[in-house]
């Protein structure tokens with residue numbers, strides 16, 4: 114299926130909100146405009162083959178075309194310009210590869226340049242290049258075979274095209290329009306995320322077990338972080354995911370939540386509502402990424418077509434010249450995910466962030482070394498006894514300097530509040546360990562002892 118049709122069908126069948134579809138890249142219109150560009154070029158004698166032979170950067174012919182996008186100073190719109198370098202020998206263009214029509218055209222503009230008429234002939238503006246003249250003079254001097262001195266000149270002329278301006282203006286306006294749509298959507302998602310974050314803070318506040326949903330939400334977010342729905346952090350597939358893969362990851366996450374019956378252990382009715390809101394924000398972002406992806410593809414396709422038909426080779430420079438802070442850079446995914454981690458997943462602390470790097474249990478009675486690394490008190494005592502003076506993480510010489518002053522009481526309170534089960538497990542573990550140290554292998558921990 115042709116891309117144009119495919120694009121249209123995707124826009125119609127993917128359940129995008131209708132106000133999004135209005136912002137979609139008008140691929141068909143751009144294609145029509147491209148036809149006008151081609152006709153305009155043809156009328157100038159620049160058919161496909163002529164263009165291809167003249168635009169070749171390796172081409173040392175007396176006529177060379179250059180197509181560029183020039184940023185204008187006072188607007189975001191970049192302006193396309195087609196310039197031609199014409200080398201005139203005794204005021205005549207000698208170029209065998211030109212078609213009769215393009216030869217006629219170039220001779221006409223060359224004569225305009227010669228007689229200084231180009232300045233008032235509308236869009237055609239010419240300027241002679243001094244550098245080019247110098248080059249030619251020196252090459253002449255070296256060329257001893259020339260018996261009579263030919264008068265060689267080099268002129269750069271901008272060709273008066275209309276429809277390529279129309280094409281790029283349309284494309285840039287469409288890109289800006291998607292940018293502003295994404296701005297609005299991003300703000301809306303950001304507001305929803307913040308509001309949900311505030312509600313979650315209430316629902317998951319550390320309280321007596323039956324009055325908080327801290328644990329199920331911790332498990333939900335642990336799964337969500339594991340899924341890395343929109344971005345991968347491990348090396349192999351680092352970076353933003355395709356919307357197709359993001360959809361799979363999101364489905365996996367929802368499946369796991371269901372399988373582990375995490376929703377069923379909610380004790381607070383608002384939790385279910387909050388979970389639905391969380392899923393909706395994710396679905397919305399996913400939809401926006403799908404929309405962004407197919408529109409990026411439409412831009413890519415139409416520029417490729419433009420290049421193929423004109424040989425102007427502009428698609429790469431368009432990407433760097435275009436002013437697009439959202440759509441072309443894909444910033445919305447990054448921004449919304451950063452918001453979710455700041456206002457949602459970080460609201461419920463994860464155990465992983467509070468583990469002692471030596472014993473891999475909660476770093477209860479946390480000791481903060483002078484290098485800022487945190488360990489549990491028991492592990493620090495053990496490495497001090499072993500006269501190991503360097504921090505196991507950064508190798509700073511700080512371990513022997515640690516005293517009672519390095520105990521972080523605020524963090525200890527925080528851990529006890531947010532990880533009550535893990536903290537009491539850790540305390541019990543320490544008691545057993547100390548008992549074994551004091552009384553030897555015969556030690557039996559009180560609560561384990563059988564009378």
Ligand SMILES: [Zn+2]
Nearest residue numbers: 469472489492
């Ligand atoms: Zn430890």
Ligand SMILES: [Zn+2]
Nearest residue numbers: 484486504507
């Ligand atoms: Zn350290």
